[in-house]
Amino acid sequence: MDAGTTDHVDLAVIGSGSGNSLVTPDWEGKRVAIIESGAFGGTCLNVGCIPTKMFVYPAEVAAAVREASRYGVDAHVDGVRWRDIRDRVFGRIDPISEGGKRYRLEGENTTAYLGRARFTGERTLEVALNDGGTARVEADQIVVATGSHAVVPDVVRESGVPFHTSDTVMRIDDLPPRVLIIGGGYIATEFAHVFADLGVEVTLVARGPRLLRHLDGDVARRFTEAARTQWDVRLETRVEELTPSEAGEGLVDARLSDSTRVEGALLLVCTGRAPSVADLDLPAAGIAQHDDSRIVVDEHGRTSVPGVWALGDVSSEHQLKHVANHEARVVAHNLVHGDDLRSFDERFVPAAVFTRPQIAAVGATQEELDEAGTEYRVKVQEYADVAYGWAMEDTVGFCKVLAAPDGRLLGVHVMGHEASIVVQPAILALNLGLTAAETARGQMWIHPALPEVLENALLGVVDPEN
Numbered sequence: 001m002d003a004g005t006t007d008h009v010d011l012a013v014i015g016s017g018s019g020n021s022l023v024t025p026d027w028e029g030k031r032v033a034i035i036e037s038g039a040f041g042g043t044c045l046n047v048g049c050i051p052t053k054m055f056v057y058p059a060e061v062a063a064a065v066r067e068a069s070r071y072g073v074d075a076h077v078d079g080v081r082w083r084d085i086r087d088r089v090f091g092r093i094d095p096i097s098e099g100g101k102r103y104r105l106e107g108e109n110t111t112a113y114l115g116r117a118r119f120t121g122e123r124t125l126e127v128a129l130n131d132g133g134t135a136r137v138e139a140d141q142i143v144v145a146t147g148s149h150a151v152v153p154d155v156v157r158e159s160g161v162p163f164h165t166s167d168t169v170m171r172i173d174d175l176p177p178r179v180l181i182i183g184g185g186y187i188a189t190e191f192a193h194v195f196a197d198l199g200v201e202v203t204l205v206a207r208g209p210r211l212l213r214h215l216d217g218d219v220a221r222r223f224t225e226a227a228r229t230q231w232d233v234r235l236e237t238r239v240e241e242l243t244p245s246e247a248g249e250g251l252v253d254a255r256l257s258d259s260t261r262v263e264g265a266l267l268l269v270c271t272g273r274a275p276s277v278a279d280l281d282l283p284a285a286g287i288a289q290h291d292d293s294r295i296v297v298d299e300h301g302r303t304s305v306p307g308v309w310a311l312g313d314v315s316s317e318h319q320l321k322h323v324a325n326h327e328a329r330v331v332a333h334n335l336v337h338g339d340d341l342r343s344f345d346e347r348f349v350p351a352a353v354f355t356r357p358q359i360a361a362v363g364a365t366q367e368e369l370d371e372a373g374t375e376y377r378v379k380v381q382e383y384a385d386v387a388y389g390w391a392m393e394d395t396v397g398f399c400k401v402l403a404a405p406d407g408r409l410l411g412v413h414v415m416g417h418e419a420s421i422v423v424q425p426a427i428l429a430l431n432l433g434l435t436a437a438e439t440a441r442g443q444m445w446i447h448p449a450l451p452e453v454l455e456n457a458l459l460g461v462v463d464p465e466n
């Protein structure tokens with residue numbers, strides 16, 4: 001591209017994750033620029049939700065085989081072919097990313113700029129192209145959808161030892177004997193599950209007193225107990241020193257604040273993700289940011305600069321793909337209906353953690369209700385109390401329902417087999433404003449399926465004698 005000229009487009013989208021879905025039929029006959037510096041398709045497709053869950057599934061198959069004898073079926077895991085597991089995942093994903101890029105490069109009304117964008121004015125951008133050139137783009141409207149990136153603490157960066165984040169660890173060639181995971185959140189607990197159930201020794205170091213501590217307190221407490229039976233979990237502990245290990249290339253030795261050492265481990269850093277704004281030069285456009293650097297948007301997705309929108313991890317307080325997708329649908333409408341704007345509806349944002357046991361939740365936690373001084377009733381129902389739980393000999397799963405004294409649902413929290421499926425009727429009920437009684441008795445529940453645990457918890461919150 002000629003460095004001297006400026007391309008004028010109707011819409012420029014920075015980031016090809018959820019941003020890529022903004023090119024709706026409304027833009028036919030108009031010019032759209034998609035600017036992407038990394039792998040096409042963004043985090044979810046390339047290094048996030050989709051590949052991680054494609055690793056979780058084989059880990060669960062291995063775990064099921066190991067536990068089969070409980071049910072009178074004798075079986076054992078003969079081996080884990082990591083490279084085959086890895087290649088199944090990326091053999092599926094990489095062509096989708098590549099195809100998406102080609103589709104935009106060759107699209108009738110789209111131009112894909114493969115490079116890093118920064119603002120030079122309110123609606124002007126400069127793109128440092130990956131091939132070394134520079135492009136200038138002026139747009140009537142711009143959407144910033146640049147997502148987030150892994151944060152790496154100083155103790156790791158400054159040590160100079162080799163380490164992985166979720167961006168790189170799924171592509172390793174061989175399973176290490178041991179993994180040292182720093183962090184106690186979503187990514188840490190999902191990878192602990194994957195590696196441990198594929199036969200790797202896992203040490204997980206978390207600075208807090210519980211894992212997943214932003215979840216409902218009962219869930220965090222019971223999950224932490226379950227995690228300790230599976231992995232070497234060090235709570236209220238920090239990594240103090242890291243050195244390269246003689247045990248093998250790419251491995252580290254660590255000294256922890258509890259005065260113990262972990263030796264010969266692959267180091268996996270899972271300490272949160274920050275909005276990707278550093279390269280954008282937002283002040284050049286006058287785009288306002290929160291203290292944590294997220295872009296400020298209103299309920300329609302508008303930033304402080306007219307004609308500039310933002311969505312997804314770069315602006316949202318929820319770093320979740322279904323939230324980014326929801327925001328993209330709203331912004332896609334608003335870009336072409338300036339006189340009929342739609343709003344984000346994030347009253348009930350559900351989430352699931354695909355760890356072991358699985359966790360899913362929607363609505364308020366008990367701690368949030370206590371803090372707000374909201375009155376509530378609570379019922380905890382064990383998986384072990386319903387027929388499907390008996391079939392599974394389940395000992396850890398439970399469903400917790402929080403409801404207002406008038407029966408309105410406030411929050412539902414599930415830990416156990418397929419929690420993300422069990423919770424879904426509660427997500428619908430909250431969005432429709434149903435009471436616990438309406439949700440429990442407004443439909444038939446398939447017997448003897450696992451969601452009966454939710455049905456019973458709902459009935460229990462209506463009538464504590466139940």
Ligand SMILES: Cc1cc2nc3c(=O)[nH]c(=O)nc-3n(C[C@H](O)[C@H](O)[C@H](O)COP(=O)(O)OP(=O)(O)OC[C@H]3O[C@@H](n4cnc5c(N)ncnc54)[C@H](O)[C@@H]3O)c2cc1C
Nearest residue numbers: 015017018037038042043048049117147312313319320321
């Ligand atoms: C390991 C992992 C597992 C996850 N699992 C789940 C899950 O199971 N369920 C769930 O709901 N969420 C999950 N998430 C979160 C989810 O992936 C994100 O919330 C979601 O992908 C964010 O989408 P986005 O469109 O905002 O950003 P992204 O998909 O990250 O897209 C942003 C794009 O912008 C590009 N970019 C950044 N800066 C620039 C620039 N200056 N110029 C040009 N391009 C730029 C980036 O390269 C990137 O491709 C997971 C995340 C991770 C890391």
Ligand SMILES: NC(=O)c1ccc[n+]([C@@H]2O[C@H](COP(=O)([O-])OP(=O)(O)OC[C@H]3O[C@@H](n4cnc5c(N)ncnc54)[C@H](O)[C@@H]3O)[C@@H](O)[C@H]2O)c1
Nearest residue numbers: 153183184185186187188270271272273319320352353354
């Ligand atoms: N299933 C899913 O939906 C899913 C899966 C993975 C990721 N995600 C999204 O991605 C986000 C990022 O995931 P994550 O696990 O990196 O973040 P997280 O916020 O869930 O957890 C970060 C963890 O790192 C710890 N930590 C932070 N700074 C630290 C430091 N300097 N030293 C030691 N520990 C430190 C925190 O105490 C916390 O335990 C999640 O919040 C979630 O929104 C979602």
